[in-house]
Amino acid sequence: MRLAFPAFARKKGRSSLRPNTNLMENGVAHILIVDDEETILFAMGQYIMAQGCTVDTARELEEAQALLSNIRYHLVVADLRLSGIHGSEGLDLVAMVRECCPSTRVIVLTAYGSAEVQQEALHRGADAVLHKSMPLAEVAETAIKLLGCAA
Amino acid sequence: MTRLLNEILATDALTVVFQPVVEMIGEQLQLHMLECLTRGPSDTNAGRADVMFEYVRRKRVEPVVDRACILVGLHAAAQLPGNPHFSFNTHASTLGRDPDFPAALVAMADDVGIDPSRITIEIIEHSHGWDGVTFDRALRSLRSFGARIALDDVGLGHSNYQMMIDTHPQYLKIDRYFVHGAHADLDRRAVLDSIAQLGLKLGARVVAEGVEETRDLMPLTDAGIDLAQGYLFAKPLTAPELIASGWLQPIPAAPIEAKARPFAACPA
Numbered sequence: 001m002r003l004a005f006p007a008f009a010r011k012k013g014r015s016s017l018r019p020n021t022n023l024m025e026n027g028v029a030h031i032l033i034v035d036d037e038e039t040i041l042f043a044m045g046q047y048i049m050a051q052g053c054t055v056d057t058a059r060e061l062e063e064a065q066a067l068l069s070n071i072r073y074h075l076v077v078a079d080l081r082l083s084g085i086h087g088s089e090g091l092d093l094v095a096m097v098r099e100c101c102p103s104t105r106v107i108v109l110t111a112y113g114s115a116e117v118q119q120e121a122l123h124r125g126a127d128a129v130l131h132k133s134m135p136l137a138e139v140a141e142t143a144i145k146l147l148g149c150a151a
Numbered sequence: 152m153t154r155l156l157n158e159i160l161a162t163d164a165l166t167v168v169f170q171p172v173v174e175m176i177g178e179q180l181q182l183h184m185l186e187c188l189t190r191g192p193s194d195t196n197a198g199r200a201d202v203m204f205e206y207v208r209r210k211r212v213e214p215v216v217d218r219a220c221i222l223v224g225l226h227a228a229a230q231l232p233g234n235p236h237f238s239f240n241t242h243a244s245t246l247g248r249d250p251d252f253p254a255a256l257v258a259m260a261d262d263v264g265i266d267p268s269r270i271t272i273e274i275i276e277h278s279h280g281w282d283g284v285t286f287d288r289a290l291r292s293l294r295s296f297g298a299r300i301a302l303d304d305v306g307l308g309h310s311n312y313q314m315m316i317d318t319h320p321q322y323l324k325i326d327r328y329f330v331h332g333a334h335a336d337l338d339r340r341a342v343l344d345s346i347a348q349l350g351l352k353l354g355a356r357v358v359a360e361g362v363e364e365t366r367d368l369m370p371l372t373d374a375g376i377d378l379a380q381g382y383l384f385a386k387p388l389t390a391p392e393l394i395a396s397g398w399l400q401p402i403p404a405a406p407i408e409a410k411a412r413p414f415a416a417c418p419a
Contacts, residue, residue, distance in 0.1 A: 062210045
């Protein structure tokens, strides 16, 4: 099966915040990205895969839930809003991850950075709430920090 | 957003494989029926059957997807020679929520020239919350058309004693959990024995699923279970693979003799 953590051993002298490009040496982190925008899924998926992780993607809440109930991920990166209807499916996903796989880390992305939403996501157990305008490199940095302390 | 659902239901997106259920007669193996399994588009998350059906249940669209799977399954089944018997997985919630399902099944079977008496509906379920009256009516209607009923995943979750009584199945399919490793596990053997006894008393034939090793055959024969399914005999095969495999030929065909060998190694 998949290799266990610690997958993100850091090389000496390297900033702990820099993406580690040698992940394959130590193990593979398996990451789920959930967003209803295809372009974001593609861009972020490519970027994270380039860091040496394996990536699954989902465009809907139910699709992500079906994956989560069958596959163990090290990290889930979820958009807060997945349908535009009630607009906070990302929070449901956070709750599900917390319940079914407590060791999985969760990053919630939101384009609407209201303090309440941020609080609610953290309250439900998200490890980080990031603004969607943030460059991919910074999202990846946060991801690697979280994966590093998942060990 | 139902993009994945649309991809699952898109024309030609679903692929069909058949897994033989074999009858062990002495040292002979004979095809009993073919379980018809459907896979979603391989380039999506629905390419994994477990993910696809979990998604379908979460979307609560079991009736739509079950019908689609049976439709493509029947079309693939109709291409096979030798009039074999087929089983199709159907959610209990489909039978309980879609009152037109039995008639639709028969119409679809009729379209491809398969008599309903060659069809078994394998009931799978993961949740409660369907209409019991519709469910009972569906089962009665399926039986009246000559179809048989099987209860899948017996021993797990909602495939419990209540379902045995509510569905009057002709087949009990024991989940692989109880079969795999039974040769060295008295607890598993106790469960196999008790389900075999239940089958006798309920008038249902018992099928052991997930048979992967020759040594797990002995607890089955000891319990009197003579129907089995699993990689030991055959993995799920596409229609061309199945035709090439020899399973569809009438006994005593050479490939079936060859496949009888692992069983022959096991004392009766």
